[in-house]
Amino acid sequence: MKASQFFISTLKEAPSDAEIVSHKLMMRAGLIKRLGAGIYNYMPMGLRVIRKVEHIIREEMNRAGAIELLMPIVQPAELWQETGRWDKMGPELLRVKDRHDRDFVIQPTSEEVITDIARQELRSYRQLPKNFYHIQTKFRDERRPRFGVMRGREFTMKDAYSFDRDLESARASYQTMYDAYVRIFQRMGLQFRAVAADTGAIGGQASHEFQVIADTGEDAIVYCEQSDYAANIELAEALPLIAERAAPAQPLAKTPTPGKSTCEDVAELLQLPLSQTVKSLVLATDEKNEAGEVVRTTVWLLLVRGDHELNEVKAGKIEGLKDGFRFATVAEIEEHFGCKPGYLGPIGLKKPVKVVADRTVANMSDFVCGANEADFHYTGVNWGRDLPEPDLVADIRNVVAGDPSPDGKGVLSIQRGIEVGHVFLLGTRYSKDMNATYLDESGKPQLLVMGCYGIGVTRILGAAIEQNHDERGIIWPDAIAPFRVVICPIGYDRSAEVKAAADRLHDQLADAGIDVMLDDRGERPGAMFADWELIGVPHRVVISDRGLKDGKVEYQGRRDSAATPLAADQVFDFLREKFLA
Amino acid sequence: MKASQFFISTLKEAPSDAEIVSHKLMMRAGLIKRLGAGIYNYMPMGLRVIRKVEHIIREEMNRAGAIELLMPIVQPAELWQETGRWDKMGPELLRVKDRHDRDFVIQPTSEEVITDIARQELRSYRQLPKNFYHIQTKFRDERRPRFGVMRGREFTMKDAYSFDRDLESARASYQTMYDAYVRIFQRMGLQFRAVAADTGAIGGQASHEFQVIADTGEDAIVYCEQSDYAANIELAEALPLIAERAAPAQPLAKTPTPGKSTCEDVAELLQLPLSQTVKSLVLATDEKNEAGEVVRTTVWLLLVRGDHELNEVKAGKIEGLKDGFRFATVAEIEEHFGCKPGYLGPIGLKKPVKVVADRTVANMSDFVCGANEADFHYTGVNWGRDLPEPDLVADIRNVVAGDPSPDGKGVLSIQRGIEVGHVFLLGTRYSKDMNATYLDESGKPQLLVMGCYGIGVTRILGAAIEQNHDERGIIWPDAIAPFRVVICPIGYDRSAEVKAAADRLHDQLADAGIDVMLDDRGERPGAMFADWELIGVPHRVVISDRGLKDGKVEYQGRRDSAATPLAADQVFDFLREKFLA
Known part of the structure; x- marks a missing residue:
């Protein structure tokens, strides 16, 4: 190819709305051109990279036995109503009416359509397992599209869907895709990590994210250098950092801490390590009647060490918080603690509160916490002596670098990553809603067991650049260079x-x-x-x-x-x- | 590839909504699967054919110097408002609002977006000519989608757009695309014909359709076996079949023709050849004021020989009919002719009517036409003697097989075709609306001269099957077989x-x-x-x-x-x- 037969268009300066380096470089190098918010033209130089990415994905998907087809972009609402996603998905689902006023969606993903195909086409156990994929344009109406192709609205995704007769077979299909993804990202020349991820609301059986390592990544990845443990921070288990609770050594004392409403400020004032303090977070859950009116509100106090952070995904798995929680209002806090936020603690509550202590907090002694009185903290606090044992002890914090690995084989490190792939063992979540069954050997209908597997094709361009660039520009890995x-x-x-x-x-x-x-x-x-x-x-x-x-x-x-x-x-x-x- | 690693799904019977053979066979062979009206899943077997079609197109487009990019499916309404197509296009343009209530279209084609790219990127004559293309999903909300992929709503199209500095250069770009299309359809192993086509409302400079020959085709193609003349029937010029008007030989006579309201019936009754009769067609044009109220209506009488058919596209090019016409109402006909339809003619009009005679009619003598009285016709009618010469003589009929070729080199034949490609020399229609200019050698801005070039990728599957099948099924040409x-x-x-x-x-x-x-x-x-x-x-x-x-x-x-x-x-x-x- 000669430049005179191609189209090259570089810019000295990136447009002002480009916030991150990959977005800036993609604009400057003429890979993409903005058409609207989160909507880009892929210019000839950018399209070449996309085609190489797609080619690698296609080769490895085929090699893994997946079969390519192509599902439409405009999909009838009826299927989305069958699974309830028509109602559950918010405004990020782009909806459109045709000339006859019938409802359609511009697909953000294709679980419904592939399950509709499967329930018609996969009728016998003899046809299983099967794995179908397509590489297709998707649309998600992000509220605030940004970062170029990293969080765009229109994008290209490879999505695959496996259908198996039982969970054991589905696990094998899942592993096959996992292995294919490893080959795909290896062939692309990207440094990446496959990390265990939360299965979230979908309630599937297993899930891994494929994260391209980059300091600018939105996600925190937890891994152990001494073993192959790796997980998304949402999922990574935090062990108690104190094996056993020491006997109390200090007396309980109410200490003036005027204007010191954070653990950091209190620790500095009292000249104590931050790890001696305990942070109080107040949540609330509402019980509603059939008319949707709140009939009872429960207030929860979650305690994590001063140098730790609450992990809301983990909190959301606690019995009682599982069906949804919110942060408590100031009024609710004052009603239950008799004090404004900033000096809260588990001692001397005005009204019953469910107390949940992080595993580490549960083993602390002589700790510092708010006194439920403005400008005062307690020091020398001890469980059992100064306050009752917590109602529940649970893993509710994010791990931090240096924490012990949950597999017991070393310590955890943390790095930033950009999610470019996700494999998900769905189970029967969609096949149940859509009654997608096959006939087993005895002629009995059984639900198809599904997995779904996505790769963000266009997002890979951004991730590769975040990982590979210098002050002069992009440094493409050979395999996906234009x-x-x-x-x-x-x-x-x-x-x-x-x-x-x-x-x-x-x-x-x-x-x-x-x-x-x-x-x-x-x-x-x-x-x-x-x-x-x-x-x-x-x-x-x-x-x-x-x-x-x-x-x-x-x-x-x-x-x-x-x-x-x-x-x-x-x-x-x-x-x-x-x-x- | 082994069948066990692939997905094969054939049907004994086609679904009842499949009307034409290609639709039936595509469903039965498991190439496509219906998702909604005019919306299909491309199953693995069908997608293989699509990929081969795309591959041939891509190779030949690249060889012709066109540069591939990818424009989005969801496009901002603003650009479509600039060219007026937002208003002009009817409900076949699928419109959608995003979460912020902004208007978008699901693209049926990409003139607006590519012109927007060109006006930003093509700034100098030194960058010209350029030709950009993409292969992308399109949506047209057909009122009555049918015939499977032949008239679907979601479909894949290759659309290319050339930009030149002047018309001469644009003609060369047009010819390059024309030649590429010939190679593309030849390589696909299809029998096809490139035919001159009407430039229609767009008012471009030249246009050719690429028609796959098939008896079931929607379009009539006119060609000359003795020369390379070929045109769509809308455009094909009809020469007068009578070189010179013969002198009158019969007297004018009013003849009873009770109940014989068609030329065929009259010719049979009078035992005359159909070619001795003249058919009367009554049109009307409305002149409107600024408020859109009709201030004057003109009635037109168009005369074609009894064995010929009116060509509305040709009629629409006549001065006075150009801005739109309609068929006259029965009331208007009675007011002007004093008679109901069925016995109309140009003799004895009640009110002024513009008379347009087809070239052949203008040279007829002793002909038969309605007498403007129910159940009566005139015979022995002669121009000049029995009625004034027509106001206008024009080519207003469809050619028929056996007509002389307009290039004077033989006679015309007619066959049926399926349009799979269209090349169009647009001129400045879009660049003018969108102010897409480049700077010429003297630094003066000049409008870019454009061409656009489409191939219906998914439609090719249907066309190839209509042309190549037998009672057992499809017969793929080698180059595009799955x-x-x-x-x-x-x-x-x-x-x-x-x-x-x-x-x-x-x-x-x-x-x-x-x-x-x-x-x-x-x-x-x-x-x-x-x-x-x-x-x-x-x-x-x-x-x-x-x-x-x-x-x-x-x-x-x-x-x-x-x-x-x-x-x-x-x-x-x-x-x-x-x-x-």
Whole structure:
């Protein structure tokens, strides 16, 4: 490919609405062009990357026995009503009426349609297992689309759906997809981690996220260097950091802490470690009657150590909080604690409150907490002596780096990640709602056991860039670069020698099936190099009269600090060997 | 590929809503599955055909210098308002509001978005010409979707858009696309014809349709076997069939024709050739004031020979009818002709009427027409003698088979076709509305001159089947068959020899890059053969113990009436040579 036959459009400055580096670089390198909020044109340079990503996904999905089909973008509402998602999904589900006033959705995902296909087509156990996938445009009407392709509204996703006769077989299908995802992200040249994830409201059987490692990632990933433990922070189990509760050593004392309403401030004032303090968080749950009126409200006090954070996903699994909770209002807090937020604690409550202590808090002694009186804290607090044992002890905090790994094999580290894939063992959540059954050996109908498996195709571009860039631009992994090697001739129009050498190398590489770009635009060297460094082509060959005089060209990898001179007649072999490796 | 790793789902009977053969066969062969009215799932077998069609299109578009990108499906209404199509397009444009109540369209085509890209990106004459295309899902909310993928609502289209500095350059871009389309449909193995088409309301400079020949086609195609003249019937010029008007030979006579209100009936009654009669068609045009009220109505009488048909597209090009016409009401007809429809003619009008005669009618003598009196016709009518010359003589009829070719090189034939591609020299229709300009050599802004070029990707499946099928099923051209060759082993599970021979041939073909299917499902031979004949795989090899005993296998092309025995050890070479040819 020659630049004159392609479309290259780079920008010196990123538009002001681009907040993160991948968004900025994708705009500057001309990979995408904004059409509306969260809606992008994929320009020729960007589309090349998408096609390579799709190609790798397709090859590995096929290799894993999944079968490609294509489900429509515009889907009838009836199917979404069958599963209840028509009502459950909020305004992020884009709804549309056709000319006959019938309801449709612009698909954000395709569980309903594939289950509709399966209940018609998969009639016998002999047809199982089956795994269908498609690579299709999706739409999610995000309230605040941003970060370019990372949180866009229209995007491309590969979604696969497996159908099995029982949970055991479904687990095998799940593992097959898990393994395929590992190969997919490995082939893309991305540093990633598969982490156990919460199965959430869907209540499935198992779930893993595939996270591309990047400091700018939205998600926190927990892993153990001494073992293969890895989980999303929402799920990662926090063990008690104190094995056994020590006997009380201090007396209970009410201590003035004027204006010190945070654990950090109190610890500093009292010259105590933050880990000696306890944080109070007040939740509330409402019991409603059939008319939807609140008939009873329960207030909950959740206690985590001062240096820890509440994990709301874990809290949401506690009996009593499972069906939904909210943070308590100031009025409710004053009613139950007799005090405004900032000085709350479990001692001296005005009204009954359910007290839940984190596992670590439950084993603390001589700790500090609010005194339920403005500008006062208690010190030397001890369970049993100064207050009753908590109503419940549970894992309700986020792990922190250095925590023991739940598998007992080392300590936990935390890094940031960008979710690019998600595998989910659904079980019968959809097949039950849609009555998707097969006939077993005895001719009895049984619910199909499902898994679903997504990869954010367009999001991978953003994630790869967040992971691989420098101050000059993008650094694509070879496998998904828009072009693998760029030939930059200096004086292509002026020098017959340069032109001949550049054309020859271009043709050699192209004939060998290597994705090559020859920049014949006639740009000045500085501008030309800057363009290709911004665009992020991983390998560059510079051909100039000065070099050719000595029979040399210059090779530079995108991460190399300097160019390497190579014999002009050996550069093709050099590159071919590099790419075969 | 082995059948057990794929998804095959055939039906004995087509669903009752499938009206045409391609729709029936696509449903029966399991290529598509209905999700809603005009909305289909592309099942694995159908998607394979789509991918092959797309691959050919992509290769030829790239070869023609077009550059692929991808424009979104959900497009902001603002751009559609700029060109006026937001108002002009009726309910076939699917409109949707996002969560912030902003208007969007689900794209039926992308002129607006590509012009928006072009006006930002193509700033200088040095960047021209450029041609961008994408292959993307479209939606048109047809009032009555039917015929499967032929007139569906959601479909895949390749749409390309060229941008040039002037009309001359745009004509060259147009020709390049025309040539690419010829290659595309040739490579697909389809019998087709490129026909000149009407530029219609868009008012462009030139237009050709690519029509797949099929008796069931919706369109009539006119062509000349003695030359390369070809046009859509809407456009094909009808020459006068009578070179010069003969002198009157008969007297004018009012003849009773009771109950004979059609030319056919009158000709039969009077024992005259139909070509001696003249048909009267009454149109009306309304002149409106600024408030949209009708201030004046003009009635038009259009005359075509009794054996000819009015061509409304041609009529719509006449000065006075150009801005829109309608058929006159019975009241208007009675007011102007003093008679109900059925016995109308140009003699003895009650009120002024604009008389337009078809070229042939204008040269007729001694003809027959209605007498503007119920149950009476005039015979022996002659222009000038019995009535004034017509106000206008024009080409207002459809050509018929046997008419002289407008290029003077022979006679016209007519066949039916299915439109699968359309190239259109748009001119500045969109660039003017959207102010899409480039700077010329003198730094002056000039409007970009555009062309647009569509191919109905999914429609090609239907068209190919309408052209290529028999009573047993589809007969795919090699290039777009879901599989090129199917191996049907008889007793794959029972006979080690059969299994070994089938597996070996499968691997040989697969290794040679030939798209092969091995049917390892263990179906009975009759059912297995019927499936693959229905699906339409063009080449079949049957491997059985009985044949292998004599060292033979059986080859049969899908159009062959009988199988050919081949030496088992030569079948691979036989097929490879066949496919290389």
